[in-house]
Structures are given as structure tokens and as C-alpha cells.
Amino acid sequence: MNRSARILPVLIIFAHAGACGDSAGETDATTSAGETEGTTEGASTGTTEGTTEGATEGTTEGATEGATETDATTEATTTGDIDPIHEMICAQIGSLADPEESYAVPGVAGAPRWGIPPAAPPTTRVRRSWSSLGAADKQQVIDAFIALKSVTVDSGDPGSPRAAYSSFCEQPELGQSPYAKNLYDYYVEAHTNAFVSMRTEQMPMPRMSHMAPQFLPWHRYLLLRLEADMAEAIGDPDFALPYWDWEDCWEDGDPNTCAPLFEPDYLGTPGGCDEATSPVQGYLTDNGFLANIYSVGGLMNFTGDGIVCSPRPLVRAVACSESVVGPPEAFEVAGIFARPVYDAEPYDSCYTEEDVSFRQYLEGFNNSDLDPICVAAGCTLHGRGHEWIGGDMTINSTPNDPIFFLHHNNVDRVWAAWQEANLASGDAAREVDHGNPGYPEGDYRGPMFIFDEVRADEMFDYRGLGYEFDALPSE
Numbered sequence: 001m002n003r004s005a006r007i008l009p010v011l012i013i014f015a016h017a018g019a020c021g022d023s024a025g026e027t028d029a030t031t032s033a034g035e036t037e038g039t040t041e042g043a044s045t046g047t048t049e050g051t052t053e054g055a056t057e058g059t060t061e062g063a064t065e066g067a068t069e070t071d072a073t074t075e076a077t078t079t080g081d082i083d084p085i086h087e088m089i090c091a092q093i094g095s096l097a098d099p100e101e102s103y104a105v106p107g108v109a110g111a112p113r114w115g116i117p118p119a120a121p122p123t124t125r126v127r128r129s130w131s132s133l134g135a136a137d138k139q140q141v142i143d144a145f146i147a148l149k150s151v152t153v154d155s156g157d158p159g160s161p162r163a164a165y166s167s168f169c170e171q172p173e174l175g176q177s178p179y180a181k182n183l184y185d186y187y188v189e190a191h192t193n194a195f196v197s198m199r200t201e202q203m204p205m206p207r208m209s210h211m212a213p214q215f216l217p218w219h220r221y222l223l224l225r226l227e228a229d230m231a232e233a234i235g236d237p238d239f240a241l242p243y244w245d246w247e248d249c250w251e252d253g254d255p256n257t258c259a260p261l262f263e264p265d266y267l268g269t270p271g272g273c274d275e276a277t278s279p280v281q282g283y284l285t286d287n288g289f290l291a292n293i294y295s296v297g298g299l300m301n302f303t304g305d306g307i308v309c310s311p312r313p314l315v316r317a318v319a320c321s322e323s324v325v326g327p328p329e330a331f332e333v334a335g336i337f338a339r340p341v342y343d344a345e346p347y348d349s350c351y352t353e354e355d356v357s358f359r360q361y362l363e364g365f366n367n368s369d370l371d372p373i374c375v376a377a378g379c380t381l382h383g384r385g386h387e388w389i390g391g392d393m394t395i396n397s398t399p400n401d402p403i404f405f406l407h408h409n410n411v412d413r414v415w416a417a418w419q420e421a422n423l424a425s426g427d428a429a430r431e432v433d434h435g436n437p438g439y440p441e442g443d444y445r446g447p448m449f450i451f452d453e454v455r456a457d458e459m460f461d462y463r464g465l466g467y468e469f470d471a472l473p474s475e
Helices: 003-014 060-069 071-077 084-095 135-149 183-199 215-234 330-338 358-363 372-377 381-389 403-423
Strands: 125-127 291-295 307-312 467-469
Touching: 084 372, 135 183, 135 215, 183 215, 183 291, 215 358, 215 403, 330 358, 330 381, 330 403, 358 381, 358 403, 372 381, 381 403, 403 467
Parallel strands: 125 467
Antiparallel strands: 291 307
């Protein structure tokens, strides 16, 4: 699908739910990237499903036109050097939102502090690059992902009680068919819920897991918890989750294929740019690894009809997006070190300056972006990785693809590198909060959505949580 065919469908979706505030001062209406980073389901798989004939004629001219028609609004909300068209898109998204139509389920997590050690352990697990693993270690990782699908409420496995979560698929008003809840799909539902709840009263701004300060600690805990589940499932207490080093795709082969990552014997194939070729092939899916719950209707669908509970294959559309080229690059990662402040007001995705805010920059937002997909989802670093892989990685149920966890583990690794640079700076102002100067005070440091017994500021000291990385990015 060409870019013009993608822009209008995204703007049409914006009409149903919004993300960024109407003004720089409004910080409680945002959109999600994360892991939700995407477009309509059809767009993310490279098809034209869900679009209209007129949409194929759309161009950015319409966005420019819209900006001139709303000059008064734009002028009133312009902040710093934010491009007026970028700001117009943000304002349009916010003004068209209707939180009352959004739908979410209560957040429930068995063993709510699972994965957090009671005290800093004497030794730490070492998370290594996926491409550095041998065949046996790769096999162990994939088998652990597959094993989590079989840990259900009724399986009798040690983790069975933790599979007793609230599921979208059990809500009678949604008319869906429940599946056998399991420890893997717990993470799919938790992430989906954390995204769609952003348009309800259920999640106030300080607890948002995307496009806000808790983005990094929320996902750090998600990884820590998953790592503990995988270790238990395979009976290896020393198991450490690997990460996807984005630079491997540039250094070893064609970055548009990333041979080190998409191996049929392990994580599976890269899919394709149309519905017929997008299903993932290989060992993972040959062993019954399917998506049981997923989102439809695009990135901005926060309503109950945006959830489908029905098994289907995983889908990817690697290198099919026209909004990004290749995964994140080394120079982008190096850019984190020029941003010594964790975050800055107003702590959102539209008006926070990425030149100042490390979180905003790493999450992938740029105030000069004029592509609605990039405004909504981010097209650099974290957001770029999601958009480049496409398919299940570009909708709000992104953890359906195990690559989600390897991708976010690298995001966590980049955060760790940034923390270490601040700690090593010799500047007392940069050494606070385990190298997180500028992490906002108040509720932003408090309980995280779904994980009410875990505080964001408990996630600052990653070594105290029991792990480290084999290597960290450097300037």
C-alpha cells in the first residue's frame, strides 16, 4: 500500500478516538505507540482491507489544507518549535476523541509482585543479544514461549494461578468466545488493556504505560515478570531473556530482511506485504503458537468492537511500511546521550520536546513528524522497530509476536545504557534516582496500571532487580 493510501485511513480512525491533548496544557488525552504502534490491521499487513476507494487518493495536501483551516486553533496551541501541521494533527486527534465510548476490563494480576526479588540478589542474570545465542539457547527461548501457552488455569502447572486474569473475551457485552487463558496471553491482554484504557477514566495520565513517564518502568516490569514465567516454565532459574540488537540488522546482511532475526527454525519468517504472505512460518507456528486475542480497526480503536477473540496465525509485514526504512540505527541510539533529562512537561507524545526528553526520544516521537502514523505511533527508535516489523507488531495487541519482548528488552537495554552514562558523568544532578534525573515527582512514580502493588520508582535499579546486559550501547 502506498503512503497516500495509508494516511487517510489513519485520519479516519482518528475520528473515532484520540490521543494527544487539544492544547499543550492538556496532558490526559494521549495515543499509544508501544507497543500499539501501527495503523489499521489492513495497513499493518500491507493490504488495502478496511480502506475506501477515496482513501487511495489521499495525500498530505489534505493535512496541509486542514492546518490552514484551523489556523486560529493552531496558533493558540503552538508550543516551542513544534511544526504547525504536526500540532494540527495532534489537536484533531484530541478534539475527535470520545472517552465514554472506550472499553477496558479490570486489571487483575495473580501474584502481583511476581518476578521482583525480595532483595538484590548476590549474582545477576545476563541478558544477551539474540544473535549471540547458540542453537540450543535459541531453542530454549522459543520452547519457553511455547510452554507459556500451555500454562492454563486448569493445567496444574506451578504458574497456573497466575493465569486467572480478567479477559476481554469473557465479557458478555463483547459477545466473544473465551479461550483457555494462559501465561503467555496474559501479557497480550495486559498490554491491550493498558492501551485501550488510556481513553477511559480507568487510567489517569500518571499511570499511562505509553506516551508518558511510566512507559519505560511499566515495560521493564512486564519483561521482568515474563522472564520469571519463562524460567519457571522450563525449570531454569538462571534463564535470562535475550534482546534484539537492532544494529545486527544493519551489520549482518540486508537490513530489510534482517537474517539474524527471522530464522524459520526459531522466531519464524518475516511474513509479507499482503494477506496471503503475512502469516509467519517456521518452528514457532508449526508448534501451534497462535494469536488468541487481537485488535482490529486500527491503532486508535479503543472500543469493545476493536477486540477479536478467535485463533489465527501470527502475521508480520517486515519492511512493508513506507513510514520507516529498516530498524533503528546506531546513530539514533547514540542520540540518547545528548538528552540527560528523563522526561519533561507536559509528559505526553505531542508537546514534550524530544530534544530534551530522553523518554520521548527513545519511545520514538519527533515533533517535526508530519506523517499521521508517526505522530500517532512514533517512527524512530522504539516506534521504528514496531512499524518496520509490521503485522501483529503494529496493533495494540503487539505481544502476540514474541519479537515484542526481544524488542522491548533492547529498549530496556538502551535505558540501562542511558542510566549508566548519567551515573558515570560525575555530575551530581545526573546521578540521582539511579541515573534518572528528571523523572517527575508525584503519582508518576507510584503504582503502575494493572500492577497496583508495583511502583514505577522500584524499576529504576535494574541490577537490584536481578539482571544486567552483556553489553550496553555507548556514545
